[in-house]
Amino acid sequence: xxxxxxxxxxxxxxxxxxxxxxxxxxxxxxxxxxxxxxxxxxxxxxxxxxxxxxxxxxxxxxxxxxxxxxxxxxxxxxxxxxxxxxxxxxxxxxxxxxxxxxxxxxxxxxxxxxxx
Amino acid sequence: xxxxxxxxxxxxxxxxxxxxxxxxxxxxxxxxxxxxxxxxxxxxxxxxxxxxxxxxxxxxxxxxxxxxxxxxxxxxxxxxxxxxxxxxxxxxxxxxxxxxxxxxxxxxxxxxxx
Numbered sequence: 001x002x003x004x005x006x007x008x009x010x011x012x013x014x015x016x017x018x019x020x021x022x023x024x025x026x027x028x029x030x031x032x033x034x035x036x037x038x039x040x041x042x043x044x045x046x047x048x049x050x051x052x053x054x055x056x057x058x059x060x061x062x063x064x065x066x067x068x069x070x071x072x073x074x075x076x077x078x079x080x081x082x083x084x085x086x087x088x089x090x091x092x093x094x095x096x097x098x099x100x101x102x103x104x105x106x107x108x109x110x111x112x113x114x115x116x
Numbered sequence: 117x118x119x120x121x122x123x124x125x126x127x128x129x130x131x132x133x134x135x136x137x138x139x140x141x142x143x144x145x146x147x148x149x150x151x152x153x154x155x156x157x158x159x160x161x162x163x164x165x166x167x168x169x170x171x172x173x174x175x176x177x178x179x180x181x182x183x184x185x186x187x188x189x190x191x192x193x194x195x196x197x198x199x200x201x202x203x204x205x206x207x208x209x210x211x212x213x214x215x216x217x218x219x220x221x222x223x224x225x226x227x228x229x230x
Contacts, residue, residue, distance in 0.1 A: 032217045043208055044159075044221040046117070051217060090158060094217055099164070099172060101147050102217050104210075106158045 002027045002095050006107035014115050015083055021076040021110045023091035032094035032102070033074040035065055038109075039087045047089075050074060061085070086114045118142060118211050120222035128228045129199055136195045137225045139209035144189035146212065149219065150182070153206040162207075165192045199229045 007022040025031060032051050036044040048059025055067040065076045074091060091107040119142035129135050139148060147166055151159040163171040165186040173179060185193045196203050206226050210219040 034218070036221070041226075043223040044210075046218065046220060049218060097164075099166075101164065101166075102212065102219075103149070103161055103164065104159075104219055106160075108158045 002031070002093050002105050004091050004093050004105055004107035006089075006091050006110050008110050009108065010111045010113065012113045012115060013081055016080050018079050019077065019081050019085075019112065021089050021091075021112065023074045023076065023107060025072050025074065025091075025093045027072070027093060027095075029096075033065075033067060034092045034094065034104070035059065035063070035074075035076050036090045036092060037061075037087050038090065044090065047076070081112070081114050083114050083116060085112060087112060118145070118213055118220045120209065120211060120220060122207075122209060122222040122225050124225060125223065126226035126228075128230060131200050131229055133199055134195055134197045135199065135227060136193050137207055137209075139192045139194070139222055141190045141211050146189075146216065148186060148192040149210045149212075150184065150192070150194045151208045151210065151221075153208060153224070155204065159208065162194070196227065199227075201229045203227065204229045 003026045005024045013019045034049045035047040037047050048057050050057050050067045058064045063078050089110045092104045094102040121140045123138045150162045153159045161174050162177045163173040165171045165184050167186045171184040183195045206224045208224045210221045
């Protein structure tokens, strides 16, 4: 069965520093991979996704992620974070079901705390 | 993307009662999904709703506890029945778009059961 592991539950970082949020997945088939962000008291917003093609994916708010098939990883990076990036970040893998639709399996989440 | 609204945005309920959450999308979609996010936890899929057929429930979730309706291609409801404090969570709906591989989420309904 597919699963997603986010290796860090919390990541503290200073403003303008680079950050990497780690995500590993397990799957025996081709996958679609996603990063979502959840700001306090809000729903989930799609940051970026990997479906196929270039392994380096760029998303909103200056974030990017690299798909590494050999290491089954999809780590999220930003070269310089802002206070406003403080949020919960979820990595997810899309799984094809017998019913013909895709459902998402989420990691446990990583809380990014940006300090001045 | 998609514009998704949920009602209510939050509620406080007494144990033993039921709450129906509405999810409205700005355009027709094939599948709608309902997730639960318990306090400090990740998201877990409750069920998938396809218009014109019964919802498909994930392991650990049953129709008697979480009945779902999907009367048309832009609307769905999730009812949390006979609530207990353990049902206190954020309930989110989502829809799939584009090639059906991408899901977009509503703002969530924050439920507190006393």
